[in-house]
Amino acid sequence: MTPLPIHNYLSLTPEQCHSRLQNAKQQLGNHLIILGHHYQRDEVIQYADHVGDSLKLSRLAAQSGARYIVFCGVHFMAEVADILSSPQQTAILPDLAAGCSMADMANLAKVEDAWDQLSKLLGPDPVLPITYINSAADLKAFCGKHGGTVCTSSNAQAVLTWSLQQRQKVLFFPDQHLGRNTGYRMGIPLNEMVIWDFDQPQGGLTLPQLQAAKLILWDGYCSVHQLFQPTDIEHFRQRHPTGKVVAHPECCLEVCQQADVIGSTEKIIETVMSSPPGTHWLVGTEWHLVNRLARQAQATGKKAEFMSSTHCQCSTMYRIDLPHLLWVLENLQQGTIVNPISVPSEIAALARLALQRMLAL
Numbered sequence: 606m607t608p609l610p611i612h613n614y615l616s617l618t619p620e621q622c623h624s625r626l627q628n629a630k631q632q633l634g635n636h637l638i639i640l641g642h643h644y645q646r647d648e649v650i651q652y653a654d655h656v657g658d659s660l661k662l663s664r665l666a667a668q669s670g671a672r673y674i675v676f677c678g679v680h681f682m683a684e685v686a687d688i689l690s691s692p693q694q695t696a697i698l699p700d701l702a703a704g705c706s707m708a709d710m711a712n713l714a715k716v717e718d719a720w721d722q723l724s725k726l727l728g729p730d731p732v733l734p735i736t737y738i739n740s741a742a743d744l745k746a747f748c749g750k751h752g753g754t755v756c757t758s759s760n761a762q763a764v765l766t767w768s769l770q771q772r773q774k775v776l777f778f779p780d781q782h783l784g785r786n787t788g789y790r791m792g793i794p795l796n797e798m799v800i801w802d803f804d805q806p807q808g809g810l811t812l813p814q815l816q817a818a819k820l821i822l823w824d825g826y827c828s829v830h831q832l833f834q835p836t837d838i839e840h841f842r843q844r845h846p847t848g849k850v851v852a853h854p855e856c857c858l859e860v861c862q863q864a865d866v867i868g869s870t871e872k873i874i875e876t877v878m879s880s881p882p883g884t885h886w887l888v889g890t891e892w893h894l895v896n897r898l899a900r901q902a903q904a905t906g907k908k909a910e911f912m913s914s915t916h917c918q919c920s921t922m923y924r925i926d927l928p929h930l931l932w933v934l935e936n937l938q939q940g941t942i943v944n945p946i947s948v949p950s951e952i953a954a955l956a957r958l959a960l961q962r963m964l965a966l
């Protein structure tokens with residue numbers, strides 16, 4: 606069957622989309638599961654069967670028996686769903702342009718180049734590669750091949766602790782901040798966490814710096830979380846001396862050092878919602894999550910305030926909208942799969958190995 610074209614959907618009103626989406630979801634029944642990341646827009650998230658952070662959604666993808674896993678998130682999340690699900694299941698990303706700009710800051714050629722240089726400089730075995738789940742499948746496969754694993758913002762400390770029991774050093778990509786914030790909380794001195802600048806020979810580092818390092822951090826970052834600044838926290842504390850601060854570990858070290866709580870998107874929500882009535886929170890993560898959380902918190906007598914005066918939203922996650930979701934579901938209704946995410950089997954096998962090492966921790 607020829608796929609229904611996306612241009613038929615782009616001019617539909619939200620009301621038209623809503624009534625057709627309800628119908629499509631009902632008809633597809635338990636053949637379909639919709640997973641939604643916490644950064645997704647309100648109008649889309651209401652169709653998700655499960656909402657969560659990357660770790661929770663990876664586990665759900667692995668457990669789901671549904672034939673179609675529609676991922677309202679970004680590309681790497683749909684890849685993980687494909688890798689962890691069975692061959693009879695298909696992961697679908699409603700808009701293929703929904704990537705992650707941080708994930709794009711590391712690629713296999715540059716990581717292999719760094720790996721070769723590190724092996725020549727430090728010898729064959731002292732370094733373990735760890736990739737943040739925000740990365741392409743071939744980088745997860747690279748970690749699988751070299752004895753490494755994957756981490757998410759909720760298990761980074763457990764993963765790094767395990768990793769440093771396996772080998773002396775970790776090459777951590779692509780998010781320098783998650784690596785540094787986690788290492789800092791583990792008590793690793795800042796001079797033992799170095800930045801590998803992938804555009805410089807030897808990562809821009811001297812041999813003694815590399816020899817002393819425990820964590821070699823890729824020079825990547827999230828363009829959304831880098832907007833939060835320590836001055837945002839200082840101003841909040843001046844206005845609300847008893848207020849509390851919660852931040853995502855993709856924020857810079859100076860923000861995380863000043864936060865009362867650091868955690869994944871799921872932990873941020875749990876922290877605010879389980880706090881006593883009257884608590885006033887400053888929240889350092891993506892705008893859609895905070896906006897929704899502020900409404901839920903208000904209903905239970907708490908306050909959640911966005912950390913920045915700049916409107917920081919994940920513009921790639923935002924690409925998943927009602928027309929794209931409807932387009933995918935109505936195609937499924939007529940038996941056509943649009944936008945399947947299918948990781949080549951050799952890459953998937955090694956990436957699965959790395960992910961399973963993580964899930965076993």
Ligand code: 13P
Nearest residue numbers: 658659660757758869870
């Ligand atoms: P979480 O795993 O905390 O949901 O984070 C994913 C992400 O991309 C944050 O920017």
Ligand code: SF4
Nearest residue numbers: 705706707827829919
């Ligand atoms: Fe990637 Fe940042 Fe968006 Fe998270 S918020 S998906 S790290 S670009």
